[in-house]
Amino acid sequence: MARVLVDVPLAHLDRPFDYLVPERMAAAAVPGCRVRVRFAGQLTGGFLLDRVAVSEHPGRLAALERVVSPEPVLTPEIAALAREVADRYAGTVADVLRLAIPPRHAAAEAAARAESTPGLRAASAPRSAPGAPGEPGSGPAGGSLPPRPEPGPWERYPAGPAFLSALADGRAPRAVWTALPGPDWPEEIARAAAAAAAAGPGALIVVPDARDLGLVDTALGRVLGPGRHACLAAGLGPAERYRRWLAVARGDIRVVAGTRAAMFAPVAGLGLVVVWDDGDDLHAEPRAPYPHAREVLALRAHRARAGALIGGFARTAEATNLVASGWARALAAPRDVVRRFAPDVRPAGDDAELARDEAARSARMPSLALRTARAALDRGPVLVQVPRRGYLTAVACERCRAPARCARCGGALAVEAGGAPARCRWCGRTDPRWRCPACGHDRVRAVVTGYRRTAEELSRAFPGTPVVVSGGTATLGSVPHRPALVIATPGAEPLVAGGYAAAVLLDGWVLLGRPSLTAAQEALRRWMNAAALVAPGSAGGTVILVAEAALPVAQALIRWDPVTHAERELAEREALGFPPAVRMAAVTGSAAAVAGFLAETELPPQAEVIGTAPAGEDKVQALIRAPRRGGLALAAALRQAQAARTARKDASQVRVRLDPAGEI
DNA sequence: ATAATAACGAGA
DNA sequence: CTCGTTATTATC
Numbered sequence: 233m234a235r236v237l238v239d240v241p242l243a244h245l246d247r248p249f250d251y252l253v254p255e256r257m258a259a260a261a262v263p264g265c266r267v268r269v270r271f272a273g274q275l276t277g278g279f280l281l282d283r284v285a286v287s288e289h290p291g292r293l294a295a296l297e298r299v300v301s302p303e304p305v306l307t308p309e310i311a312a313l314a315r316e317v318a319d320r321y322a323g324t325v326a327d328v329l330r331l332a333i334p335p336r337h338a339a340a341e342a343a344a345r346a347e348s349t350p351g352l353r354a355a356s357a358p359r360s361a362p363g364a365p366g367e368p369g370s371g372p373a374g375g376s377l378p379p380r381p382e383p384g385p386w387e388r389y390p391a392g393p394a395f396l397s398a399l400a401d402g403r404a405p406r407a408v409w410t411a412l413p414g415p416d417w418p419e420e421i422a423r424a425a426a427a428a429a430a431a432g433p434g435a436l437i438v439v440p441d442a443r444d445l446g447l448v449d450t451a452l453g454r455v456l457g458p459g460r461h462a463c464l465a466a467g468l469g470p471a472e473r474y475r476r477w478l479a480v481a482r483g484d485i486r487v488v489a490g491t492r493a494a495m496f497a498p499v500a501g502l503g504l505v506v507v508w509d510d511g512d513d514l515h516a517e518p519r520a521p522y523p524h525a526r527e528v529l530a531l532r533a534h535r536a537r538a539g540a541l542i543g544g545f546a547r548t549a550e551a552t553n554l555v556a557s558g559w560a561r562a563l564a565a566p567r568d569v570v571r572r573f574a575p576d577v578r579p580a581g582d583d584a585e586l587a588r589d590e591a592a593r594s595a596r597m598p599s600l601a602l603r604t605a606r607a608a609l610d611r612g613p614v615l616v617q618v619p620r621r622g623y624l625t626a627v628a629c630e631r632c633r634a635p636a637r638c639a640r641c642g643g644a645l646a647v648e649a650g651g652a653p654a655r656c657r658w659c660g661r662t663d664p665r666w667r668c669p670a671c672g673h674d675r676v677r678a679v680v681t682g683y684r685r686t687a688e689e690l691s692r693a694f695p696g697t698p699v700v701v702s703g704g705t706a707t708l709g710s711v712p713h714r715p716a717l718v719i720a721t722p723g724a725e726p727l728v729a730g731g732y733a734a735a736v737l738l739d740g741w742v743l744l745g746r747p748s749l750t751a752a753q754e755a756l757r758r759w760m761n762a763a764a765l766v767a768p769g770s771a772g773g774t775v776i777l778v779a780e781a782a783l784p785v786a787q788a789l790i791r792w793d794p795v796t797h798a799e800r801e802l803a804e805r806e807a808l809g810f811p812p813a814v815r816m817a818a819v820t821g822s823a824a825a826v827a828g829f830l831a832e833t834e835l836p837p838q839a840e841v842i843g844t845a846p847a848g849e850d851k852v853q854a855l856i857r858a859p860r861r862g863g864l865a866l867a868a869a870l871r872q873a874q875a876a877r878t879a880r881k882d883a884s885q886v887r888v889r890l891d892p893a894g895e896i
Numbered sequence: 897a898t899a900a901t902a903a904c905g906a907g908a
Numbered sequence: 909c910t911c912g913t914t915a916t917t918a919t920c
Contacts, residue, residue: 236920249920272919273898289920291900879918902916908909 233287234261234296237306238271238278239326244875246324250287252295261296264304264311266336268297279306279329303341305333305481307498309536314496316531322817322867322874322888323521331517332496337474344478384423385416388573389565392420399427399504399539406533407563408551409543410795412573413764414731417545418444421506422451424541425487429456433503433538434486438495438525440512441723442467443709448489448508456487464490464497492517495525495532502536505529509544510551511750511757512723516893524893526550530559545764546757547798549750549805553812556802564795574792575735575766575773578604579781601736601776602693608734609697609715611772615735616719617762618686619742627654627676629668636676639663646739647678655741690717702726722758731767733774740779740786749810750893752785753801759789811891815863817856817870818892820847825884826854833873836865863890 235248251269253261261267263282268275275297287293306329314328386392391407398405411417425435437452439445445465452461462476462485479485483500490497492515507515507526515525526542533540540560542551554560565573580598597605597616605614626646627636636645638656645654645666653662654676667674687699694717702708703721710727711718718726722743743755759777767773779786788797806813819826823844830841839858847853858866870888877886 233920238920240919242919245919251920269920271897274919287920291920293920881917898919900916900918902914904912904914906910906912908911 233284233293234267235281235284236267236269236278236296237281237311237325237329238269238276239329240271240276241324241326242878243324243871244879246318246326246871246875248281250284250289250293252293253283254295257296257299260299260302262302262304263308264306265302266300266305268300270294270297279311279333281306281311301336301338301341303336303345303478305336305478307481309502310496310498313528313532313535316535317523317528318521319864319871320527320531320867321521321523321890322870327520328496328523331493331519331523334474334477334493335470337471340471340475341478344475344482382423385412385420386423388412388569389563391561391563395541395563396424396427399424400430402431402433402503404503404533404537404539406540406554406560407542408547408555408560409541410547410562410564411543411545411764412565412570413545413575413760413766413792414573414768415727417508418447418451419455421448421508421541422455424506424539425452425461425504426455428504428539429460429487431503433501434488434499435504435506436494436497436499436502436529436532437487437489437506437508438515438529439489439491439508440514441491443707443727444508445489445491446709447727452487452489461485461487461489464488464494466491466493492525495523495528502532502538504539504541505533506541507543509546509757509761510542511544511546511548511753513893520887522889522892524891527891530554544757545760545794546753547794548757549753549798549802550812552795552798552802562795570792572770573768575731575763575775576769577763577775577777577790577792579786579790580776580778597690597693597736597738598776598778601738601778604734604774604776605717605736606694608732608772608774609694609717610733611715612713612730612733612767613711613716613718613728615725615732615762615765616686616690616717617722617725617735617737617758618719619721619739627678629671629673630675630677631668631671631673634668634670636666636668639666645676655745686719690719700726720762722762725762725765727765731771731773732765733767733772735762735766735775737762737775737777737779740777744779744783744785749805752783753798755779756785756788756794756797760792760794763789809857813860815858815860815866816891817858817866818889819854819856819870819886820851820889821886822850822884823852825882825886826852828884829873829877829886830854832876833869835869836862838862839866839869866890 234251234253236251237248261280265280267278267280269278310332314325317328318325383393383396386396395405395407421437428435437448439448445463449463464476480488481498486500488497488499507529510526517523555562580600608614626644645656647654655662687701691699698716700716701719703724707724708726713728713730737759744751763775766775777786777789819829842855842857844852844854867890
């Protein structure tokens, strides 16, 4: 007999089912393999969890229809992890496995079978049971492991070398890392992975996007040597994707880097997990049960007793909470070292000066920014960070089409999508009594602005300087180190060897004005990620921030102190009762469906429905709060309510998300 | 989807 | 009371 996880989306069927194993399938039906079974009359896919001698099921058992392949794609660690993630996020194991195990590619599997010779696989260390701590210096015999790496750039952090040697000794250190600005972070991640690999175990690195993955890939190749690591990324194509994933599942490759989906990669003998830039919302999986890479990797580090390295240039409240709870230690450089590597950050300056500068007005850029950029262009490229296309629309006089400007400081007025009153792009002020200075009309209309328009305006202000644009689908990976204006949206900033000579961060209020709990944290993260690409202040690197300088978030950038800002943020959320200080759940659906769902949910003690608010097209969202300790009980209650719904074939859609990032 | 089971109602 | 039909429910 065999226990099978059947791929059905129904919450009340989220458990294994027993099947008979026909004699002719006995050899192929190994734990972890894919099977086809008849389930409620239909042929469905599933994973064979394990073989059992007796069944609890009182009725008659059906037999397996087919063993799809004897390849054990569902390892015990991933099966247990999927259960844990499903419990954590009020989802089903089947949903998690859809995220965790890539679609089978028969040709890739056959090719991999021939390639992965028995001799090679025997030489790699046996898969240790989850939780088995590696003994110091233990590992596969044969001396094929890389030597313990030098700390290299980790020397810049007081605790850096100790962190690496703890990894190399298999002591599973956990750190929340505030990376120094500059280009060294991929090297630091690679050295941490190498240190873990020196102790025998594997390492798993998750980064937000393909650009960062490319950097980590290169660094891993340099530190580990060829053929010792694999990259798992979306957009590889089904065959290549499955081929690499299989090499990992078979234990042939033990150091894995990838984007979000790689958080479930079945790395053998996990000794280190790394999450880079954990505040990036790309780390949040948009498909049910909406797991977050930081949370999943923290769970895995805990399960496998592996080391953990979670960080970026900025610091999230969530990572800060990991430090506050004692789960991880802070890993950061002292102030004098930070000052050596950070660029000079200055606020854009006084309004009065801006209004007089005609060139600044035509470039829609404050005059200090303009002067800084002009001076810096002698030394190299200058980065201009502007909010995402479509985010912001400039406005003009409805009658005479003259561009609308702020009466106070002369900055261009603009509106966000959504119909809020126009605001100044420099000082963020609204002006309800605005009148066109040219014709006296008092109404404005939107004018289309995009990259091209911004690029044109900047070209005029910087005659003879090349202007390049990066954002959206047309993202540049890097630009050469020569004078140019580089206009980019947050997250799409091209890299440049030696760093930008300067950067201008425009439209700060747009990021800060977002109606989100995480607006300030997210603004700081985006600013720091751009500013980290600029040369150090000692080499003339300067960043001009166009935002209200008195705001704590602006001060955090100016002083390059993400930790204090994140600690303050966490304290505020504790006071307000928001994540990560508490566990939050969002229940979304039609008003009737959500009300019915809440009515039949037996919330655990201390959990409370905060309220229900409209959420888009005839939908509402209810928010439920519970103490962190009660998070699992809350998820279990919500899961049970979902199970009751699916059991009675309720057609209405209700979506349950735990800790919905950035949406509250 | 489908099969087992419960519920129901008409005719003996 | 029994048989045939229809709703319900569980899904190995």
